[in-house]
Amino acid sequence: MADSILTPRSWDALLAGAGLPRLDARALLESVSGHSREWLLAHGDEPVPAEVQSRFETLAARRRHGEPLAYLLEWREFLGRRFRVDADVLVPRPETEGLIEAALGLLNAMAQDGRPADTPLRAIDLGTGSGVIAISLSLARPDLQLSATDASPKALAVARGNAQALGTAPIRWLLGDWWSAVPPDEGLFDLVVSNPPYLADDDAHLLDPALAHEPRMALACGPRGMEAIETITAGAIGRLSPGGWLAFEHGADQGATTRACLLDAGFQEVSTRSDLAGLDRITLGRRP
Template sequence: MQIDDVLKGAYKRLTFVTDTPQLDAQLLLAKVLEVSTSYFYTWPEKIVSEAQYASFDALLSRREMGEPVAYLLGYQAFWTLELEVEPCTLIPRADTERLVEVALSVLEAQEQGASSERLRILDLGTGTGAVALALAAERPNAEVLGVDLIEDAVQLAQRNAAQNRLMNARFLQSSWFDALDNTAVFDLIVSNPPYIDPEDEHLSQGDVRFEPKSALVANNHGLADIEHIIHRAPRFLTASGWLMFEHGYDQANAVQTALCTAGFVAVESFQDLGGNDRVTIGQWPSKKS
């Protein structure tokens, strides 16, 4: 069969499975043929062998069952990076790039008034290392530490750091702050923690069905891990250091309240590209104030 015919058949099979049937099909066929998707526009009449079609059909069948394209490909683009992904971690999403953007704006302000010391950044629940590595790439003079409870995720993040040649990021297995040195302090702590209510109906829909529930779900209507981090973070923040979270679209007020109650100042929320409150930040007050 010609490439054009193979793709047309795949589009029809994925029409009711995904909002992006053409892109999904092209990405999967490009993986099998070991080409870029632009190849299909240049050589639509090229023949797909029986063996190649069998491999493509197997991937397509898994996608029809709802398995995320990123897991089928083994990678996901995030920020300026290409990251290896595995089912032990969440797939990095575009909304999380908003967390990176807000973090960079805070770091820029800190750098302008900082001493010659390197900024120290902690990423809690790092998963693939997406946020930690994006910040490490943008701030090569910063020291970035990412922690995750899952050892497989830590190893994955380490591989992603090596593959993207980011030497200023390291990763550690830890349940939030538990494995950190008693003397560790950070200018910025970021986290994209589990924040979905265990009763949320969306957990049985779409790509999240294949992602680890431990990285998605938190008790107390999705707020338990955020509240735990807020409670413990001051011990690990420098004076005037910042704490920030990605959270659910309807959780900004609750996160703001928790930060203010814990003594944080300059509490503020930021919207994602869809206009939903997505990131909330707070600053630990200076000891002089």
């Protein structure tokens, strides 16, 4: 490594010698150099400034040790927008875009359901992390009255920063353990949406080097992995307006247990939707 820092190398040589998939290496090199892909292609045989080379070598080594690319770049794209992420928040997943699609469908249906024009729809995102769900909903429907919670103050700080950078309507940020973060006088919501932690504490996936870098509390929630979904569901029925919806993202093997959980709590019109891979991913239920 010391030798590679001291020896000037070309852009092409740096990419080829990174020991990373080409796409990852290129994304890191674009990030540390500030140059576009086209520029790097056109100038591949020119020498790389020592400082850029050194920063690239450091990030490439971290990537080789399994750190998510999003943490190294400090952003992840979600629904066409860049969200800032760091090791305090889950890296947003493409599957969660399906939850936004489902939530917007429910909100649009409720909006067209003969509501008085001066009664805004109210929604809450429980366990907001980087804020991708609340912020995407707010940008799609600036008329929504939105709240978002997390038990991690650091995650809430990231979410607030993203909301500010992306220019959302005001969102109410609430810190605390699931429903205890939401003051009892907050009123009823038309939509409760959540992508909670849903792995069991001993799930083998947690040993995967990619997941090992993400906050444990964003991934696992108890011995069965259903504890967060159960707590949110139990509290949701009393926090939703009649006809309001609860929408979860969950693990591919949790469709049946999540439906059973919602039905036990008194929800109706309970159904599960698949993700793009055809796996159970989103379960919805309506307060009677």
